[in-house]
Amino acid sequence: MSVASSRHFLQIPGPTNVPDRVLHAIANQTIDHRGPDFAELALEIFDGLRAVTRTSGEVVLYPSSGTGAWEAALVNTLSPGDGVLMYETGHFAQLWFDLAVELGLRPEILPGDWRTGADPAAIARRLRADAEHRIKAVAVVHNETSTGVVSDIPAVRAAIDEVDHPALLMVDAISSLGSIDLRHDEWGIDVTISCSQKGLMLPPGIGLNVIGTRALRAAESAGSRRSYWDWRPLLEAGRKGYFRYTPPTNLLFGLRESLAIMLEEGLDEVFARHRRHGAATRAAVRAWGLEVLCADPATAPGTEHSGALTAVLLPPGHDADRLREVILERFDTSLGAGLSKVAKKVFRIGHLGAFNDASLLGALGAIEAGLGLAGVPHRPGGVTAAIAELTGGADVP
Amino acid sequence: MSVASSRHFLQIPGPTNVPDRVLHAIANQTIDHRGPDFAELALEIFDGLRAVTRTSGEVVLYPSSGTGAWEAALVNTLSPGDGVLMYETGHFAQLWFDLAVELGLRPEILPGDWRTGADPAAIARRLRADAEHRIKAVAVVHNETSTGVVSDIPAVRAAIDEVDHPALLMVDAISSLGSIDLRHDEWGIDVTISCSQKGLMLPPGIGLNVIGTRALRAAESAGSRRSYWDWRPLLEAGRKGYFRYTPPTNLLFGLRESLAIMLEEGLDEVFARHRRHGAATRAAVRAWGLEVLCADPATAPGTEHSGALTAVLLPPGHDADRLREVILERFDTSLGAGLSKVAKKVFRIGHLGAFNDASLLGALGAIEAGLGLAGVPHRPGGVTAAIAELTGGADVP
């Protein structure tokens, strides 16, 4: 049981641990969202988000979850009946597909094995076959939160361009933004979708769309019935630092602070830290004798392995949810569950957002201890291996 | 200019001043929204919201603004083309109408003068004329935030029943919930719409629907295309204390606390406090020789005068926005602007949420001082009159 003298380790792949500076910012008194101080706050945030998403384009924020930001991207640019090409990287790709169905779109999803990223060649093939351009958008998850597999977005862009298809490229950056480099402009993304509670180190409650020129044009001429999600009035108000409706002011206080924290640390340092934590986690998993869900044979960062989370397969016959329960009860450490078709087979270690080496070693230590208590066959020494990885292997015998 | 040694008076009619207990609750570390502690939190909140809305029905919460909760109420129960009868109590009634148009509904709005509440007789007349029952919902604002006028919801219900019309009754309780008594079940409301940043004493970021049985049935059989706003999966997950997508966890920490605060004080005491503050504010306005926008000749609480806010008319030729600017600059006190057709003609004093007599006297003092500095013709003595009202008239000569 959790006691107040025990600091919880929130190692699900989001929401993530929130830095005290951000929590204190959120605890400031709410201000008038029509007053001058608010406009300054909002304009500063829009600038910061542009820096973090590497765009000179438009940013729209919603009081919403990431799911709302998914919906916003679709209803602003697509009309009922429009085709959307998706790729089954895992559970969240599937959920986004389901949402598109509910909105009256005609999504199709290229089958995936949940252990590899989106296949650009398969996307190119499907688009080539779409001679009538019924497919209006390609929608891909950058970092699949259910599997810890990263898709190669520039390669997807190249695949679309290769077949000269006019579809928009929409990228779910929900668990990558702020953890894994994403370059909205350079990579030719039309809509980037994200939210507050992952790499941005905030509590949940803000969804966001980064919008390129082609997507904006699509929103002017087409789109589904919409009001709350409509980009146009939000963009218009946003130019002066205001919102069409009441914004989540206190979370925005936090967002200003978390953007400042990221830029103080340096984006490159932030991404390198996540890569390092991913590599150290995989070293621990290998040392335990367990298997990482991501099937990329390369072990170095910069492959399909995620710096944001690691999904770990348990040996057959062992229940990952039972393991998570033991670790939560005994070590006050929350891990992510396996979802849908990998339910109970995998557990997920979130190592994104506000996180450092000592905390990672603590979390891995809790897992190693939990593996023992839960009777999951493994070799001790995962933390030792992680230390070796973090310190450049110097002290491994 | 605001300095950090000066405590801001946030006297717009929402967002409102947030109690320290609530701010501290929000500043707790985010938790796993799939874990056991979260379920406990959510179930406690649903119970608290039922107590505050006086219902045994269902409650749905969204990471959203109040606008989102408006949209949710409409898309769950109505299909494109459905008629909705609204009443022009003021700016927010009009905005809700506009939203309904955007969603493809066929709203019509009975004209109002922005100084009185919804007219039940006019509603009855219109419904009687709707023999084919094309009107599927009557949508009324309980406390019109742009005018400070309260509509009589039981009378609207009686008007619908009187003509035996099957339309659902939807009530916007955005600026009444937690400030002015509202009885979802007893008053026969089908959907109550509200949000966090008014009487619930929270920052913005949570929208809510309270849903009666008839509305639930409508949602099962009809409704517009929807995903994010869909009640059904949210209700299903909510039964066990969970959400379909990531909930605004930290704001929910705050909501648990603010509900506790309201129930500690006692709902009747909370409402009486708001009525008292409304009466004291009107006493000040009259003493200044200015006019309250709400035209109800009765001055006692419990009439159309709002306990949540007071809109004040300036003499012709005086710019209310200029006055507000002076008061903000010089007294660090934010007041609400006149909106749309009363822009610059009125200013609004929010006296809802976490607020006490001394703070009210401070706000009224700042306004009285600002009237002088801005050169608005008035008589001093507004605060004196408010004191007399607050203390039962004892010390008025």
Place this chain on the structure above:
Amino acid sequence: MSVASSRHFLQIPGPTNVPDRVLHAIANQTIDHRGPDFAELALEIFDGLRAVTRTSGEVVLYPSSGTGAWEAALVNTLSPGDGVLMYETGHFAQLWFDLAVELGLRPEILPGDWRTGADPAAIARRLRADAEHRIKAVAVVHNETSTGVVSDIPAVRAAIDEVDHPALLMVDAISSLGSIDLRHDEWGIDVTISCSQKGLMLPPGIGLNVIGTRALRAAESAGSRRSYWDWRPLLEAGRKGYFRYTPPTNLLFGLRESLAIMLEEGLDEVFARHRRHGAATRAAVRAWGLEVLCADPATAPGTEHSGALTAVLLPPGHDADRLREVILERFDTSLGAGLSKVAKKVFRIGHLGAFNDASLLGALGAIEAGLGLAGVPHRPGGVTAAIAELTGGADVP
């Protein structure tokens, strides 16, 4: 009774209302007081305190109350049996005298009437009579917290110099520092004594001494038995930003922030604000027909009237503590009690520290209402008069 939806007005003359920025700073995680970040913090604070006390001298901080800082000033410079000349400005001058007795010093206190400041002529007379220089220190309270009377420190200095007496000048600036201008170097003060919970806008827990060259010399060659209070090891450690023993780290986080706030606002603006609030409070008291305890016939600021607090005499037969109780119960506003020989005869209004015009009007409104409820004879209109004072009299008929 206090409820959580009611913001308390803490209008005692200290502890004072603490700005949110300071409270948030205090709520940061404690750090290693032997580490590099701590040294940076401490050195920044010492610099800030020098700026606020207008000195280039030494500053020593204690984990203590102001009483501890009184004791520190005495035991570092004086030996048992040494004479100390004090002046009975009120209750706190008397308490300091008592403390000197307990420490084995030979204090004598020039009698005062508790309505006027220290009399430089009387001090000069007494020193002139002390041909053998048995009096080693003159100890005067700058702003007597029990009466709201300010003593003229430069005049006291001039009195000492006039008779060419070598006594040290010690000044209790407990309720003046940060509220009323004090110039340690320019005024020739040898030891300035203060603490955190008044004009410095912090919770209690830090005592401080500002030490001039002559006092330092006295501490090297004389002084009482001491360990905790000993300046020497603290000064030595302080040069590098450290403490001899564990410092009150989190309060120091707050002190850094409050010093920053004061310097952002500007010291002159801070002092002008306090003078303005003193004048407005006195205008209210006069309008009520009550009497200010400070007997200075001049009403303008810059006289013996305090900008930090105002003590108000009740008509004979009325119990000030009963009035305070009514105001606390009914308006959640704390006022200071009359102390010792003015117990129950006066109440004290603190208007120092983090405070603004609207809050002052709220506090005065609560008092005016309380006077009525408690049956204290008075005329309404105190707040009206205060508004006129705050706004330059513009709107008084």
Place this chain on the structure above:
Amino acid sequence: MSVASSRHFLQIPGPTNVPDRVLHAIANQTIDHRGPDFAELALEIFDGLRAVTRTSGEVVLYPSSGTGAWEAALVNTLSPGDGVLMYETGHFAQLWFDLAVELGLRPEILPGDWRTGADPAAIARRLRADAEHRIKAVAVVHNETSTGVVSDIPAVRAAIDEVDHPALLMVDAISSLGSIDLRHDEWGIDVTISCSQKGLMLPPGIGLNVIGTRALRAAESAGSRRSYWDWRPLLEAGRKGYFRYTPPTNLLFGLRESLAIMLEEGLDEVFARHRRHGAATRAAVRAWGLEVLCADPATAPGTEHSGALTAVLLPPGHDADRLREVILERFDTSLGAGLSKVAKKVFRIGHLGAFNDASLLGALGAIEAGLGLAGVPHRPGGVTAAIAELTGGADVP
């Protein structure tokens, strides 16, 4: 370098990590320390402290560091020239001795080796030789913070009783209270000395004395010159829940919360947790091939080994301060320095206060990694050994 996205590990042996609940409590607005809410707060705290120190005696709190509480214990009970028998358990015993010298007492200190606890036989021998009872007090450190060695207080008491000596027994429980069981009444302690920033999980700023009947009697009849530290007026005011001078109100808010947290967890559980963390830390140290400073050959908890901290000896030629610097820089983890005669030879791991298994494993992981980076000869696997100790050895091959 420390960045805001990195949670600092404060593993010095105090100040310790402060739970969020306590930090939030401290961040509440200061209240009137003469008002009714304060008295309730203080009385609740006195009760809680009695529970934690297992006494029915008196408790006095000071705005001070632990050093102040040392001084208070001495000046209230002893007069200049009185003998005090101390035992050189380490640096802090020596500092307390120095303080006694500064206060004019005549302390003598029995020599110790800094690796073992106070020797009751040596104390008995010395007392037996003191036929004239010039020794008025025996003053022993319970948990020596510089060495991680626990002295057996009941055995010291028995030694005093055995020779029938009237000396008071004073126990420094600064780093034991709240971490290691201490029974003021049952163990026959006359004065227990402690402070806020160790096992009580608060920031520094509160010193405390628990006072038995004999010590109270001594304070009535004897003692040194004192004012600030004088028990008598504080006890008198304390009976009604007040203080003689301004108390550190916000830290007291925190103390109420931390006492509640300890009692929620259960004192036995708290002490067991500390013992477990001590044992796991020693297991790590042994696995690294390093030596624990505490020389007790027994390795089980309940011996002289401390549950609050572990001091670790580096191999000759290796600088512990350099190691600490590497660990601070690279892993944002603060460790305690070796003090005085063990400077640079040992480093100290604080594992007291608010702490859990995962945090311990993180801290040990940071140390293991730092040993490698700093080139200190060691074997990897310390964390593995700690995990085995924490989980009952289950998963060690």
